Each structure stands twice: as structure tokens, then as C-alpha cells.
Amino acid sequence: MRAESKSTSGKRRLVNKDTDSRTPLNLSEYEELAKSVLDKAAYDYYRSGANDELTLAENLQAYKRIQLYPRVLVDVEQRDLTTSVLGQEISMPIMIAPTAFHKMACTLGEIATAQAAEANETLMVLSSLSNTSPEEIAGSTKGPLWFQLYIYKDRTLTKSVIQRVEKLGYKALCITVDAPLLGRRERDVRNRFSLPDGLRIATVGDYLEKSMAENSKTSSLNVYFASLLDQSITWKDIEWIRSISELPIIVKGIHRPDDAIKAIEHGIDGIVVSNHGARQLDTVPATIDLLPSISNAVNGKLEIFLDGGIRRGTDVIKAIALGARAVLIGRPILWGLAVDGVNGASSVLRLIKDETDLAMALCGISRISEANKDLIGYRNA
Numbered sequence: 001m002r003a004e005s006k007s008t009s010g011k012r013r014l015v016n017k018d019t020d021s022r023t024p025l026n027l028s029e030y031e032e033l034a035k036s037v038l039d040k041a042a043y044d045y046y047r048s049g050a051n052d053e054l055t056l057a058e059n060l061q062a063y064k065r066i067q068l069y070p071r072v073l074v075d076v077e078q079r080d081l082t083t084s085v086l087g088q089e090i091s092m093p094i095m096i097a098p099t100a101f102h103k104m105a106c107t108l109g110e111i112a113t114a115q116a117a118e119a120n121e122t123l124m125v126l127s128s129l130s131n132t133s134p135e136e137i138a139g140s141t142k143g144p145l146w147f148q149l150y151i152y153k154d155r156t157l158t159k160s161v162i163q164r165v166e167k168l169g170y171k172a173l174c175i176t177v178d179a180p181l182l183g184r185r186e187r188d189v190r191n192r193f194s195l196p197d198g199l200r201i202a203t204v205g206d207y208l209e210k211s212m213a214e215n216s217k218t219s220s221l222n223v224y225f226a227s228l229l230d231q232s233i234t235w236k237d238i239e240w241i242r243s244i245s246e247l248p249i250i251v252k253g254i255h256r257p258d259d260a261i262k263a264i265e266h267g268i269d270g271i272v273v274s275n276h277g278a279r280q281l282d283t284v285p286a287t288i289d290l291l292p293s294i295s296n297a298v299n300g301k302l303e304i305f306l307d308g309g310i311r312r313g314t315d316v317i318k319a320i321a322l323g324a325r326a327v328l329i330g331r332p333i334l335w336g337l338a339v340d341g342v343n344g345a346s347s348v349l350r351l352i353k354d355e356t357d358l359a360m361a362l363c364g365i366s367r368i369s370e371a372n373k374d375l376i377g378y379r380n381a
Contacts (some may be wrong), residue, residue: 026312027312027329027332030335030347033335034336034338035047038338039104040191044191044193045104046334048185048187049278049279050183051186053278055285058285058309059288059308060286060309060311061286062287062309063288063312063318066379067376068318068363068375069377070363070364072364073364076364076366078366079361085326088171090121090122091353092368093324093327094352094356095117095124095125095326095328096125097125097328098125098128098174099331100127101195102132103199104131105338106342108341108342110132111137113337115346116336116342117141120346120349124144125174126145128204131201131202132202133202134168138170145171146172147173148174148175149173149174150175150176151237157228161204162241166246166247171247172269175238176252178252178274179229179253180229181231183282235262235266238251238268242266248270251270253272255275256290256294257293258297260298263302264298270303270304270305271304272305273287273307274306277307277330291304291322291324295323295324305326305327310328310329312352313354313359314355316356317356317359317360320368321376329352333345
């Protein structure tokens, strides 16, 4: 059976109700279903990686090369997935990564995401590229929020955003440092991606709209990065943010042990081992392959988080065992939103939490903190 529905751009699309009624059993099936209901440009924007998308594939494939060696005859009748991130207890070591433009997936957009996070007692990192303002998100949930920050050329604008979210009760700043320019995402270039009518980047509002309205031969999002974001930032700029805010600081986009050590030297509270969902520099390693050396270099002196390629509960166990305090998932949340709004996003979180709980039991660990390197092995090349 097929019926008409409206897309986020206002165009009409055909939706297969029989397909939509199928309950996805895993995060990959959520993506399949989301692809059938999203506009092509929106799906491509969410899905795309940089250039040949080699790192995009590696983020997923790398987990398949890692093997788990379970312990047996361990009492796992009672299991505890709770952990703390920067002192905030959450129900599982899985948080929601900052991703842009949630209203392309569902009408409520980031509000639905925040409500799904609250329902599952975890934490959402709100993107600077959200369609919903930090004020609206803070008013829609009692759950903990972090704010993902880009450093703008206009330091007054940067400072005002920091002061806004600090006043609103956001618990930390998650500063993205791997995007001095936007990676070339050829799907977006081909589609000449721009926001659908009626949607905007809410954090910077009118300040940005003139730039976004300029004609561009590429994705209009390139205008945002080229016109607003500062390509000259250094560790001194992180020190400046520390000087104007009391919030904990997480640096997102760490690839190297020496940069992780610099983060420690600059008093950073946490790092995210991240390649920006493989959307920036293609051919960098999968994040899970970067994690062990970074964890060894950090040696517990700050909290490590990881994103990129998490699709199964076993992936979560592998990341924790290799040194992450918690992981972040991005695209799967968008697929859940597209399929069924807040219920879909919440279902995605429950699915991966349940998979992680089962993997814990089968690995012979009763607390997530018991996941360590002796569970891990690697396939022969």
C-alpha cells in the first residue's frame, strides 16, 4: 500500500506503509527504512562522507576486524551499564553525537532528539548547526545537555554563544577542531545541498542567513564554513575559551596521541576521538583504530570519548575495552527520527543499549567498567 506524505521540503513523496510498519531489528535496518522516506538530498547529506568515502567505510569495517574473547563461569545475572561522563551519571555508555539539521528528518527536529535522550537517561550534544535554538532545546528537556561549538572569526559572536548556553544550563562545551574548512562531500556538491525552505541554522540566526543565501556552485554549507568559521585557531584560542567560561571543555576531532597530550597540557577535561563521521579528511584511519594509542598516551589523565561507526552493542564493548569512557552515535539517531520521530530515536537508543547489555552478559562482565583489553583480539590480515 502506498500513500502520499509531505517531506520536510514541502514536496510530496510516496511512502510504502507496509515497509514503514516493519519494526527494525537493528540500526542498519533503521537506515534502510529512513532512506525510503527521506528526500534524496537530505539522506545524502546525512549519509555522505568525504571524497571517495574510504574512511566512511573503514569506520564500520574496522570493528569487524576486532574480535571478542569472552570470560565464562562469571555471575552476570545482574548487569550495570551506568557510567559517568564529566561527573554526570548516565544510564549507558552511549550518548548522542552532535549532528546537523534534525528538522530535515522530522518536524520536531532536535527537540525530538533531546526528548529521546531524556527518556533513555543519556546525554545529548546539541550541534551548532541545529535547526532549533539552544533555548528551545533547554526548555524541552530535563536531561543533561552539552553544546558543540565552532569557533567563529567573530570572537564577539563566539563569546555570546558560549554565554548563552552556559546561562541556559548546558553542562559542557564540545569544541570541534577538525573543520577549518568543510570536507568535500561530493554527494552534496552534486545535489547543490541547501536547507529546505522554512529551515534555518538557529544558533546564529540572522547573522548567517545573508551568507547562506549567496549563490554557490557547491553545497551552500560551504558558505557557512568559509564565511564564519576561523581557519587560524590554535590551542591559544582554547585557552581563551577557558578564560571566559566555567564550563568543562571537550575537544572533538583528536586523531593523534601527541594532540591528546597537548589537550592534557592545556587543562582540557575530555577529548572525542573523532574523524567527523568521515566527512572531513578522507583516508584517515577509523576512529576505533586510533583509540588504543591515544588511550595509552592519555593514561587516564582525561576522559576519552569516541564516535564513528558504532552500530552494534559489541562495538560499544570494543570501544570501552580499548579506552573510551563512552561512545557517541550520530547517523543512527537521524534514521530513527526519520522513521518515527522521537519514538524512532528512542527505539534506536534502546536497541543499542539492549545489544550492549546482551554483549556484556555474553562477554562475562557484569559492569561496563569491567570491559578491558583482555577481551580484545584482532583478525589476521
